[in-house]
Amino acid sequence: MSEQQNDENWERETINKLAFAAIQEQRRARRWTLAFRGLVLIWLFSFLALLIVGERQASIEIGTHTALIEVRGVIADDAEASADNVITALRKAFKNDHAAGVILRINSPGGSPVQAGYINDEIVRLRSKYPDKVLYAVISDICASGGYYIAAAADQIYADKASLVGSIGVLMDGFGFTGTMEKLGVERRLLTAGEHKGFLDPFSPLKNEEVAHIKKQLDNLHTQFIDVVKNGRGDRLADDEKLFSGYIWSGEKSLELGLVDALGSSSYVAREIIGAEKIVDYTVRPNILDRFAERLGASMGKSISTSAGLESLQLK
Incomplete structure (x- = not known):
């Protein structure tokens, strides 16, 4: 080679x-x-x-403690302050023998009368089932309308002197665009099966008969709200004709009106009233994966379709 x-x-x-x-x-x-x-x-x-x-x-804590449940934000079936979440936490707190008392800390402007009603009914049931366990509602910034609907079921209600309390009423809000449509030359074409199926349509003129009908329904819900407050507060309520007018008051004034029993914070109630300074949070919150999925869904947008403006019916 x-x-x-x-x-x-x-x-x-x-x-x-x-x-x-x-x-x-x-x-x-x-x-x-x-x-x-x-x-x-x-x-x-x-x-x-x-x-x-x-x-x-978080809710499985050994030793004597005060159970804390947050009702924060708008009360709705798809919110953190939904009946399912609050009731689940309430049942765990009442069932736990180590929980010396329960604090329902409320910071809510109101929301769904149905969700608030569910929570109120469950509080009444649990208080009857566990008569030795006391439930205290503690108001932070605001406890209005649906928030107070829930608070009224508690054994006692505490608030800060500057808290906003009350708004015992019902509202349904919306907009009317008939004048704007006329100026723009837009014609509304609404086809329905059922004489009043399209009532309160924002693009059609109001009809006296339909307005009278919805006012009766609002009055009925308002009466239900008043009965709940009277049943919960009893003779602690002051004899004031404005109490159920929808007005809101400071915590200090609410004490005079009998809407709250005393002034104090959650830590004060746990330490001085319940006698168990250690506070354990029982609030049901979405876990990390749920929060991620929720944010992802929100970023992709949300489409909502309702009729007759009834989605705006709230305790506010």
Whole structure:
């Protein structure tokens, strides 16, 4: 074999070795990348699992304590302050023998009369089932309308002197665009089956008969609200004709009117009234994965379709 052929064979072998080494290095790099990604995923899922378990175990506390349940924001079936969430927390708190008392801390402008009614009914039931366990409603910034509908079922109500309390009434709001449509030359074409199916349509003129009908329904709901407050507060209420007018008062004035029993915070009630300074939060909140899904859904947008403006019927 000539010297030239030897050189060519040597170059070929060298190239093959280099190529094989490069392939082996790429394989090792891919294996390390996959292993690293796997470890990251394992760590991430373990972290999320610990958070979820930690949240779910928040209400399982050994030792005497005060159970705290938050009613925060608008009261609605798809909100944090839904009847399902609040009632679930209430049942756990009343059932736990280590809970010396229960605080329902309310910071809500109101919301659905149905959701508030569910919670009120369940409080009445639980108080009857567990007569030795006292429920205190503690108002922070605001406890209006549907919020007070819930508070009225408590054994006692506490508030800050600057809290806003009351708004015992019902409203249905909306807009009318008939004048604007006439100016723009827009014609409303509304087809219905049922004489009053399209009542309170914002693009059609109001009809006296339909307005009278809805006012009767609002009066009926208002009467229900008043009865709930009277049943809950009894002779503690002052004899004031404006009490059920929809007005709102400061915590200090609410004390005079009998809407609240005393002034104080959650920590004060736990420490001085219940006698169990340690507070355990029983509030049902969405876990990390639920929150992520909720935010993702909100970012994608939400489409809502209702009729007759009834979605605006609220205790406010």
